[in-house]
Amino acid sequence: MTTERIKFYQTGTFTAGNRLLDEATRTVQSRLDRTNSLNSGHRACQGCGEALGARYALDAAMRASHNQLIAVNATGCLEVFSSPYPESAWQIPWMHSLFGNAPAVASGIAAALRAKRRDDVTVIAQGGDGATVDIGFGCLSGMFERNDDVLYLCYDNEAYMNTGIQRSGATPPFARTNTTQAVGEHPGNPIGNGKNVPRIALAHGIPYVATASVADLHDLERKVTKAIGVRGARYIHVHVPCPLGWGSDPAHTMKVARLAVESGLFPLFEAEFGKVICSTPIRRKVPVERYLELQTRFKHLFGPPQDTEALAAIQAMADDNIAVYGLME
Amino acid sequence: MRMQIEGSQAVAEAIALCQPEVIAAYPISPQTHIVERLSRKTKQGHIGRCQFLNVESEFAALSVLIGASASGARTYTATSSQGLLFMAEAVYNVAGLGLPIVMTIANRAIGAPINIWNDHSDSMALRDAGWIQLFAEDNQDAVDLHIQAFRLAESLSCPVMVCMDGYVLTHAYEPVDVPDAVQVNAYLPPYDPVQVLDPERPVSIGAMVGPEAFTEVKYFLHQQHLRALEVMPELVEAFEQHFQRRSGGLCSAYRMEDADIAVIAMGSVIGTIKDAVDELRNTGVRVGCVKIGCYRPFPKFQVSALLEKTTRVIVVEKDLAVGMGGIVSADVQSALQGRQISVHTVIAGLGGRSISTSSLKHMILEARAERLTEPYFLDLNKTVIEQELARRRDIRRAGPVAEHMLQTMNVIGTKVS
Ligand SMILES: Cc1ncc(C[n+]2csc(CCOP(=O)(O)OP(=O)(O)O)c2C)c(N)n1
Ligand code: SF4
Numbered sequence: 037m038t039t040e041r042i043k044f045y046q047t048g049t050f051t052a053g054n055r056l057l058d059e060a061t062r063t064v065q066s067r068l069d070r071t072n073s074l075n076s077g078h079r080a081c082q083g084c085g086e087a088l089g090a091r092y093a094l095d096a097a098m099r100a101s102h103n104q105l106i107a108v109n110a111t112g113c114l115e116v117f118s119s120p121y122p123e124s125a126w127q128i129p130w131m132h133s134l135f136g137n138a139p140a141v142a143s144g145i146a147a148a149l150r151a152k153r154r155d156d157v158t159v160i161a162q163g164g165d166g167a168t169v170d171i172g173f174g175c176l177s178g179m180f181e182r183n184d185d186v187l188y189l190c191y192d193n194e195a196y197m198n199t200g201i202q203r204s205g206a207t208p209p210f211a212r213t214n215t216t217q218a219v220g221e222h223p224g225n226p227i228g229n230g231k232n233v234p235r236i237a238l239a240h241g242i243p244y245v246a247t248a249s250v251a252d253l254h255d256l257e258r259k260v261t262k263a264i265g266v267r268g269a270r271y272i273h274v275h276v277p278c279p280l281g282w283g284s285d286p287a288h289t290m291k292v293a294r295l296a297v298e299s300g301l302f303p304l305f306e307a308e309f310g311k312v313i314c315s316t317p318i319r320r321k322v323p324v325e326r327y328l329e330l331q332t333r334f335k336h337l338f339g340p341p342q343d344t345e346a347l348a349a350i351q352a353m354a355d356d357n358i359a360v361y362g363l364m365e
Numbered sequence: 366m367r368m369q370i371e372g373s374q375a376v377a378e379a380i381a382l383c384q385p386e387v388i389a390a391y392p393i394s395p396q397t398h399i400v401e402r403l404s405r406k407t408k409q410g411h412i413g414r415c416q417f418l419n420v421e422s423e424f425a426a427l428s429v430l431i432g433a434s435a436s437g438a439r440t441y442t443a444t445s446s447q448g449l450l451f452m453a454e455a456v457y458n459v460a461g462l463g464l465p466i467v468m469t470i471a472n473r474a475i476g477a478p479i480n481i482w483n484d485h486s487d488s489m490a491l492r493d494a495g496w497i498q499l500f501a502e503d504n505q506d507a508v509d510l511h512i513q514a515f516r517l518a519e520s521l522s523c524p525v526m527v528c529m530d531g532y533v534l535t536h537a538y539e540p541v542d543v544p545d546a547v548q549v550n551a552y553l554p555p556y557d558p559v560q561v562l563d564p565e566r567p568v569s570i571g572a573m574v575g576p577e578a579f580t581e582v583k584y585f586l587h588q589q590h591l592r593a594l595e596v597m598p599e600l601v602e603a604f605e606q607h608f609q610r611r612s613g614g615l616c617s618a619y620r621m622e623d624a625d626i627a628v629i630a631m632g633s634v635i636g637t638i639k640d641a642v643d644e645l646r647n648t649g650v651r652v653g654c655v656k657i658g659c660y661r662p663f664p665k666f667q668v669s670a671l672l673e674k675t676t677r678v679i680v681v682e683k684d685l686a687v688g689m690g691g692i693v694s695a696d697v698q699s700a701l702q703g704r705q706i707s708v709h710t711v712i713a714g715l716g717g718r719s720i721s722t723s724s725l726k727h728m729i730l731e732a733r734a735e736r737l738t739e740p741y742f743l744d745l746n747k748t749v750i751e752q753e754l755a756r757r758r759d760i761r762r763a764g765p766v767a768e769h770m771l772q773t774m775n776v777i778g779t780k781v782s
């Protein structure tokens with residue numbers, strides 16, 4: 037059997053394309069023997085960035101761990117669309133307990149494996165931004181602080197999507213959600229709120245922290261693979277557009293995710309033991325409007341009249357990221 | 366080996382003998398001495414390769430055990446009061462998932478007002494979460510129930526809470542026979558999980574279940590509890606064979622042979638009630654006592670059978686269903702459905718108030734004379750309440766109730782006794 041039958045296009049990107057790479061450097065996703073950890077047949081919306089992000093990350097993790105993986109899932113879209121019995125889409129040992137305890141459940145699995153002298157199995161915990169930055173934050177910080185042997189994957193779609201698009205601590209300023217409506221004096225999510233959990237993870241001094249985007253498959257897979265090779269608490273924050281919640285075209289999921297990176301709004305970086313060690317450069321900076329205008333959650337910013345102040349504030353955030361993480365160097 | 370030992374230390378020794386593989390705990394009085402000793406023993410390597418996790422909350426403690434138990438490890442934690450409520454969501458989750466976790470509840474009141482002393486409000490709040498609930502009468506009982514609890518939990522794949530009265534038992538030094546490893550190993554087989562997270566045989570645990578099967582899944586759990594009613598007497602028999610003493614069990618009777626009046630209770634107050642029974646028996650009152658050792662599942666038929674000849678039942682309980690009255694008494698009432706028998710509810714010992722034999726004797730005689738209000742609050746200071754009610758009528762911004770009551774009572778600092 038040849039690998040020619042797999043087609044893998046990323047049109048409109050700067051990526052060379054898998055078929056032009058030698059086999060060893062191709063992505064796990066492009067391989068015939070990928071595990072499809074999250075198999076087809078689940079119930080995610082069309083163009084769901086979270087479904088893609090989870091499959092990309094877990095297939096890479098499966099390969100890196102020689103298929104010795106156990107995953108814990110917080111309550112949320114990923115858990116709900118993937119799992120109603122008896123139609124679980126999971127091909128790997130998978131457990132869901134509650135919305136706010138995935139990091140602790142994973143710590144418990146890691147502890148049990150240690151008690152049983154199994155050091156060949158990797159434990160992953162995964163959850164949405166709500167599960168991670170809000171309700172599960174205490175458990176996450178505890179898992180970090182104890183340096184438990186767990187890789188935590190946050191799929192950040194910037195709101196509580198499973199319950200119908202409500203604001204979370206990761207919702208960006210000005211975004212419209214169903215609890216930060218585009219009405220009143222300051223339409224959308226108030227500026228100045230929110231928390232940057234990758235930076236908080238970094239402050240715990242854990243062995244590995246990274247941000248990744250569903251639009252940069254090579255980078256995402258590389259980071260997951262690297263994280264699997266490290267012991268102790270590890271954290272990867274993956275940016276995953278949600279067409280339903282963001283009001284973007286399901287066909288534009290990759291484009292939207294890529295523009296978040298290329299505008300500087302979602303910086304890609306890696307950190308080890310509390311220090312940022314590298315960032316992924318932006319190749320051609322785009323103004324934030326190119327990203328925002330594809331999403332109805334920011335529609336109120338474009339007027340008429342256009343909210344130039346808000347747009348400038350968002351641009352300032354992007355410019356700040358570019359400066360802080362050296363994205364244009 | 367028989368030794369003079371604090372209840373908490375004895376329980377920690379019993380847990381260590383059961384060889385848990387993962388313990389996770391968060392400190393709260395009066396549970397602390399148990400987990401402190403276990404942390405020391407694990408660190409010294411005295412419990413095999415057991416992992417002791419110091420976590421950031423009770424919610425995390427039980428969540429850690431969820432993961433560990435689903436990975437095939439024997440697991441243990443202990444908590445009290447606010448701690449149990451803080452983990453409430455996980456408590457239900459454990460039962461729903463059918464994970465045989467064992468947890469000690471060092472029973473303590475629930476605030477506000479914040480109060481660290483003993484009553485049963487904490488276990489009662491979670492009584493219907495799907496955990497088996499055993500109540501210890503004394504520290505020997507506490508030790509023995511924990512050993513039985515692991516065998517019971519693992520045989521049914523159902524979690525068990527062992528409830529022991531905070532301070533009254535946890536901090537009391539009594540002679541206790543702490544068994545040895547050979548005895549415990551002979552009684553308690555290794556944990557053989559019914560479901561396990563294993564990369565070689567992937568399963569999905571904890572996925573969503575809709576209306577099609579939710580009732581059946583819950584009924585199954587109920588059925589496991591009913592099975593526990595059958596299994597428990599067998600475990601008690603087996604325990605007696607291995608350890609040469611009788612401990613635990615669903616419920617038991619004291620001087621009930623010809624009793625007209627039965628006093629029903631759970632936990633350490635049973636000792637005081639037995640004293641009151643003895644003293645009243647000396648004056649010719651035909652009274653006995655029934656101990657409920659297993660509260661969930663509730664041994665309806667067994668309790669009812671012990672009350673065959675009784676005409677009056679007094680349930681003494683250390684909890685309060687606000688706006689309703691008794692909790693245990695409601696269960697006793699349902700066990701006695703269709704029988705001509707008066708059931709009195711007596712709320713006693715809330716927030717650590719001591720329950721004296723004289724108050725109990727007085728209450729029993731009042732019940733016999735049909736003079737008890739329903740529910741009856743043992744040793745209630747009515748004057749204080751009337752004064753506070755009057756204040757509330759006169760002053761809108763009357764301030765914190767608790768503070769004024771203590772002022773009225775002229776108490777300086779909180780008195781414990
Ligand atoms: C304790 C608790 N509170 C609230 C909920 C309701 N709830 C379930 S999923 C969810 C939102 C999940 O948001 P997020 O973690 O961002 O994941 P997403 O669905 O966006 O992928 C909420 C609020 C719950 N299940 N449990
Ligand atoms: S609501 Fe968003 S995150 Fe949830 S399944 Fe749909 S696209 Fe995915």
Ligand SMILES: [Mg+2]
Pocket residue numbers: 164165166191192193194195196197204
């Ligand atoms: Mg989300």
